[in-house]
Amino acid sequence: MSTPRLADIEVGSELPEREHCPDNVQLFLYNAALWNAHRIHFDAPYATEVEGYPGLVIAGPLMGDWLTQCVQEWLGEAGHLTKLSYSNRQAAYIGETLRAGGKVTAVDHDSGRVEIALHVHNADGENLTPGTAVVMLDPANSADRREH
């Protein structure tokens, strides 16, 4: 994938979406890497019978991580992430197919500052994890490329 050029970025430019379908093994490894022992992420009878969830709950910050992956896969080495915000509005469960993506909401071609609105959509198109990111691209690079 080619990295974006600042000159080409406009409000409304879309970041490529990526599908995520984490399974038990991935969710286990993620929570193990955190040292997070919350049963709702690995103990299916507990999650469903005691907590009343329809399945094993995908960890909230894992969905947050997908937002950063979306930004970074699009941005490549053309710039860097300076701000990230998100909230876990709704839960998702093992077995669901989720899509992480984003759209440019503001761009300053002079400074290279770009703002992005982010989402993790479920199959119904609900945004489970709305977020925003700010990235900085090098404006000098962009001017260079425009000339050639």
Added chain:
Amino acid sequence: MTALLTPELKACIGREAPPRTEVVTRRDIRKYALSTGTRIRKHLDGDEAPPLYHVALFWDVVELEQLTPDGVSVDTLLPKLPLDRAMAGGLEITYHRPIVPGDVLVARRTLTDLYEKSGRSGPLIFYEITLDVRTEGGAPVLEEVTTRILR
């Protein structure tokens, strides 16, 4: 509305957890990165930590007896609050420099706000925790502000 947050509870604003120092290793970066499903090579190889790696690095490592039966450790920064059902929360992170293997990072957690509002289905308590991560030398690495809602 009756105030849920007594002056004693409000006085907890500003409470700080003891600073935590952790060493960043390539192995830990790789374990975290792989588990997130990332396709970004510098993260998979552990050359640079993904933007949310600090979540793993500074997650409380507590002894088994300190976990509740559902596997959760209680945040010792928070006083006992009159509401305890956690609802959606959000966070905002400002990044100053990337995290790489060999970094020795110091994290300071502070309860920076505690307030209540009345929601449609009753009272809500909001609390805000600020995580300040710096190098050992004091250079800022990132700042994370988390807001959580209890009902």
